[in-house]
Amino acid sequence: MGPRDGAPPTAGRVSVAPASRRFPHGPGALVGRLLGRRSSSFASFIVQRLVSFVLLTFGITLIAFCLTHLVPADPAVAALGDTASNDEALVQAFRERYGLDKPLPQQYGIYLWRLLHGDLGRSSQTSNSVWHDLSNAIPASIELALLGIVVTVVVGIFLGTVSAIYYGRMLDQVIRVVSLVGVSLPSFWLALVAFYIFFYKLGWVPPGGRLDAATLSPPKVTGLYTVDAALAGQWSTCWQALKHLILPALVLAAYTGSFMVRFTRSAVLEVVNAEYVRVARAKGLTGRTVIFTYILRGALPSILTLAGLSFASLLSGTVLVEQIFSWPGIGQYAYVSATTLDLNAVMGVSLFIALVYLVINFFVDILYGIVDPRIRLGRR
Amino acid sequence: MQGIRSVSRGRRWLVPVAVVLAGVLATSTAAFSASGSKRASGTLVWAKSFDIKSIDPGHQHEVTGGIVDSLLYDTLTTFSGSTDGQPVPLVASKVSSSTDLKTFFFTLRKNVKFSDGTPLTSKDVVFSFMRLKYLQGVPAYEMNGLYAYAKGPYRVGIKSDTPNPGVPALVASSYFSILNSAAVQKNGGTSANNANTADTAQSYLDKTSAGSGPYTLVQYTPQASVILKANPKYWGPKPAYDQIVLKNVPASTQLLELQKGTANLAVDLSPDQVANAGKNVKVTTHASSTFFFLEGNMNPAIGTAANKNIHKAIRLALDYKNIVSLVGTGASQIAGFIPSVLPGALPAKYATVQDVAKAKAAVAASGIQNPTLNLEYPNDFFLNGLSFGTIAQRIQSQLQAVGITVNLTPGPLATTLANWRAGTEQLGLWTTTPDYPAPYVNLDFCPGGNHALRVKWAAGADPALETLCEKAAQTKLTDPNLSKIYTAVQRKLLADGPYFPLFQPSQVIVTSPSVTNVKYSPTTFVDVRLLGKK
Numbered sequence: 001m002g003p004r005d006g007a008p009p010t011a012g013r014v015s016v017a018p019a020s021r022r023f024p025h026g027p028g029a030l031v032g033r034l035l036g037r038r039s040s041s042f043a044s045f046i047v048q049r050l051v052s053f054v055l056l057t058f059g060i061t062l063i064a065f066c067l068t069h070l071v072p073a074d075p076a077v078a079a080l081g082d083t084a085s086n087d088e089a090l091v092q093a094f095r096e097r098y099g100l101d102k103p104l105p106q107q108y109g110i111y112l113w114r115l116l117h118g119d120l121g122r123s124s125q126t127s128n129s130v131w132h133d134l135s136n137a138i139p140a141s142i143e144l145a146l147l148g149i150v151v152t153v154v155v156g157i158f159l160g161t162v163s164a165i166y167y168g169r170m171l172d173q174v175i176r177v178v179s180l181v182g183v184s185l186p187s188f189w190l191a192l193v194a195f196y197i198f199f200y201k202l203g204w205v206p207p208g209g210r211l212d213a214a215t216l217s218p219p220k221v222t223g224l225y226t227v228d229a230a231l232a233g234q235w236s237t238c239w240q241a242l243k244h245l246i247l248p249a250l251v252l253a254a255y256t257g258s259f260m261v262r263f264t265r266s267a268v269l270e271v272v273n274a275e276y277v278r279v280a281r282a283k284g285l286t287g288r289t290v291i292f293t294y295i296l297r298g299a300l301p302s303i304l305t306l307a308g309l310s311f312a313s314l315l316s317g318t319v320l321v322e323q324i325f326s327w328p329g330i331g332q333y334a335y336v337s338a339t340t341l342d343l344n345a346v347m348g349v350s351l352f353i354a355l356v357y358l359v360i361n362f363f364v365d366i367l368y369g370i371v372d373p374r375i376r377l378g379r380r
Numbered sequence: 381m382q383g384i385r386s387v388s389r390g391r392r393w394l395v396p397v398a399v400v401l402a403g404v405l406a407t408s409t410a411a412f413s414a415s416g417s418k419r420a421s422g423t424l425v426w427a428k429s430f431d432i433k434s435i436d437p438g439h440q441h442e443v444t445g446g447i448v449d450s451l452l453y454d455t456l457t458t459f460s461g462s463t464d465g466q467p468v469p470l471v472a473s474k475v476s477s478s479t480d481l482k483t484f485f486f487t488l489r490k491n492v493k494f495s496d497g498t499p500l501t502s503k504d505v506v507f508s509f510m511r512l513k514y515l516q517g518v519p520a521y522e523m524n525g526l527y528a529y530a531k532g533p534y535r536v537g538i539k540s541d542t543p544n545p546g547v548p549a550l551v552a553s554s555y556f557s558i559l560n561s562a563a564v565q566k567n568g569g570t571s572a573n574n575a576n577t578a579d580t581a582q583s584y585l586d587k588t589s590a591g592s593g594p595y596t597l598v599q600y601t602p603q604a605s606v607i608l609k610a611n612p613k614y615w616g617p618k619p620a621y622d623q624i625v626l627k628n629v630p631a632s633t634q635l636l637e638l639q640k641g642t643a644n645l646a647v648d649l650s651p652d653q654v655a656n657a658g659k660n661v662k663v664t665t666h667a668s669s670t671f672f673f674l675e676g677n678m679n680p681a682i683g684t685a686a687n688k689n690i691h692k693a694i695r696l697a698l699d700y701k702n703i704v705s706l707v708g709t710g711a712s713q714i715a716g717f718i719p720s721v722l723p724g725a726l727p728a729k730y731a732t733v734q735d736v737a738k739a740k741a742a743v744a745a746s747g748i749q750n751p752t753l754n755l756e757y758p759n760d761f762f763l764n765g766l767s768f769g770t771i772a773q774r775i776q777s778q779l780q781a782v783g784i785t786v787n788l789t790p791g792p793l794a795t796t797l798a799n800w801r802a803g804t805e806q807l808g809l810w811t812t813t814p815d816y817p818a819p820y821v822n823l824d825f826c827p828g829g830n831h832a833l834r835v836k837w838a839a840g841a842d843p844a845l846e847t848l849c850e851k852a853a854q855t856k857l858t859d860p861n862l863s864k865i866y867t868a869v870q871r872k873l874l875a876d877g878p879y880f881p882l883f884q885p886s887q888v889i890v891t892s893p894s895v896t897n898v899k900y901s902p903t904t905f906v907d908v909r910l911l912g913k914k
Binding site: 071072073074077078079080081083084085086087089090093094097125126127128133136137192195196199200203206207208209210213214216217323324326328332333336339340341 | 423425433434439441516517518519520521524576582583598599601602603604605607623625627628629630632633636637639640642643760792793794795797798801815830833
């Protein structure tokens with residue numbers, strides 16, 4: 001079977017198999033067998049992942065619940081503060097309002113029951129439903145993460161490929177050093193320096209926040225200001241939102257993008273001398289065709305894994321970067337929730353982050369099937 | 381690497397990709413250079429590190445929420461414009477009290493209107509105060525033992541279970557903001573005694589203001605900004621700014637924003653941070669109403685801090701000037717338990733002075749071999765850039781010099797606060813700011829007070845001191861003997877109590893040069909209602 005007949009062979013490829021293949025005896029496999037199908041079929045694979053998804057979600061709620069209740073502090077005192085917590089009636093009212101007066105197993109049972117009904121509980125810091133608070137914070141993080149992942153993928157794959165193609169030459173050395181710096185610098189430091197240079201010294205970027213100080217946020221549809229402003233026809237607000245996104249997204253992407261460069265370079269180097277690539281070149285195919293159709297495609301499953309993890313990492317928020325850029329995302333919400341021992345909010349954030357990783361891994365696994373038909377066909 | 385070289389020969393594809401990337405970068409740069417924070421004139425941008433949980437006066441208990449509510453709502457009295465630490469009338473034109481200080485009467489102005497044009501009457505005041513009480517939100521304790529009632533359309537009575545001369549000052553707090561009762565009730569608000577569960581107006585009040593203050597709410601975006609615009613129907617003097625924007629900015633970048641001109645006001649910076657602020661900004665330093673103190677536990681089972689001689693040793697071992705020098709410009713040693721900006725502060729001449737020899741003698745007199753104490757403090761909480769850890773380390777070395785070993789046991793605020801509340805700390809380093817600018821709150825340090833209970837100093841432990849405290853609690857702010865009475869209380873507290881007042885940090889206010897008439901406010905840092913502009 002030649003390379004044109006299917007996916008490129010995997011000679012020397014950095015291979016990261018889907019979790020279902022790494023752990024073929026999980027509950028999903030059992031479901032697959034019960035359904036009378038081969039557990040390696042694509043449909044069975046999706047069923048496996050969905051079952052794992054539900055079980056993992058349950059496990060995460062249990063672990064998060066136990067860990068948050070292990071903290072040697074009283075949520076009522078943390079929320080009410082030093083003066084109000086002197087008032088026993090207020091403390092009692094607080095405990096009753098947030099169900100903290102019940103035994104822990106009962107609290108967990110109530111939490112799960114409410115969760116099944118889509119109720120994440122009330123935040124003790126804002127008195128709003130956690131879902132309401134998350135619905136404000138998550139879109140801010142999504143907007144930042146989307147731009148961040150675009151930059152990560154485009155720049156990372158491009159420079160990683162260039163670096164591999166120019167292996168050992170000056171351009172390769174420069175890209176390697178730059179990417180090494182990118183993965184080594186702490187994000188918060190880079191954020192402060194970037195803010196100082198590009199906002200204060202050069203005046204190229206606006207200050208922190210999602211919009212300029214006096215600009216009203218657009219009517220909420222998706223919570224993504226660029227999209228909502230465009231939907232409302234507020235083009236100046238849309239443009240402003242985009243400008244505010246650029247620097248924090250670039251700072252976040254500096255780390256993930258640098259990783260992507262190094263990973264792509266390594267993945268490309270693994271396949272560039274593979275037999276099928278040599279055959280492609282021997283056939284007289286152009287360099288562009290060889291790179292895009294043979295080399296990059298061979299390296300793609302590994303790159304997809306990293307892209308998925310990078311996106312999840314960007315989406316789950318970076319507290320210090322969000323802090324420096326006054327970005328009201330999930331990182332800031334998580335930080336405030338943790339420091340005020342807002343248990344429902346901490347649970348909500350934990351659940352969200354866990355779901356982000358689960359969902360992204362789920363889609364990455366599906367994408368494996370798309371880019372590598374052998375996975376779709378259940379070949380080993 | 382033959383293969384690589386052969387591939388790189390066909391690298392012409394790189395050119396269009398590079399062009400696209402360059403295009404993206406160029407667009408970004410154009411976006412950068414086109415960016416700006418042009419604001420309409422008459423807009424004040426306050427860069428503030430946010431701690432807002434809500435802007436509903438019945439739920440907010442944080443500084444930023446208080447600032448917002450002080451602009452959206454009026455109160456019966458105010459400290460705005462007060463020059464002698466006494467509350468002055470705002471919505472109330474006249475304040476009187478019964479001789480037993482258990483009932484206070486407030487006569488309301490008749491020209492006050494809410495932003496929707498509705499006249500403000502006594503029913504709005506009663507609704508707001510009783511809603512605060514029964515909501516059982518964080519600030520509800522301020523209404524403990526208090527009940528509001530109407531005595532006619534423009535007269536309000538507040539009854540207290542105990543003599544309470546602090547009521548006229550207390551009602552100046554932003555928690556006592558007067559809401560438009562009709563509008564709030566229409567949107568789920570209630571002042572009934574089941575408001576804890578029945579009131580659903582918080583989401584309404586987080587989106588809309590229902591007050592009579594100089595500004596109205598345009599938009600509140602949690603963790604991001606609060607945009608206010610001048611209330612055209614405001615009954616008082618027209619505010620200097622058409623629009624005020626409070627913007628969530630971390631302290632680390634506040635000065636840059638002011639220097640760059642994208643913000644006009646900041647209050648979260650330390651003296652060190654503004655030491656070289658430059659000419660683009662104006663820096664003023666004020667004594668603050670916050671103070672730091674050390675306290676020991678009075679329960680002998682908890683540790684040696686309960687020993688009177690150890691108290692004396694700690695008090696005399698501390699080098700207060702040295703500790704103050706850590707805090708920065710404008711900080712000062714606090715002599716007693718009431719900050720210098722409030723009436724009743726202990727004069728500086730009574731401040732404790734270090735005496736190492738006497739401290740060592742006190743340690744010896746205690747009869748305790750190698751006294752050792754654990755010092756707890758929050759390690760994730762900073763006050764205007766001030767770290768508790770730095771101060772704790774200095775205390776540790778100063779006490780070590782007189783033979784008291786101190787182990788530093790920092791922890792997150794949530795856990796150290798829980799230990800403090802449980803009364804299990806041997807030594808604690810804490811800070812406090814009065815809820816409202818009057819000396820009564822700090823009588824909590826007296827035996828049996830809310831604060832004293834946290835160091836296991838129960839009522840009855842010091843009857844002579846408690847009598848003095850009782851007398852102080854019933855002294856009106858306008859009483860000419862107030863200073864004398866509070867001096868006696870604080871001197872006795874210093875002598876008998878397990879507390880070691882350390883210092884008052886300064887409050888730094890940074891503004892753009894165009895902002896004028898910058899006055900310190902003990903509740904909102906800056907008296908925004910008085911601000912002017914060039």
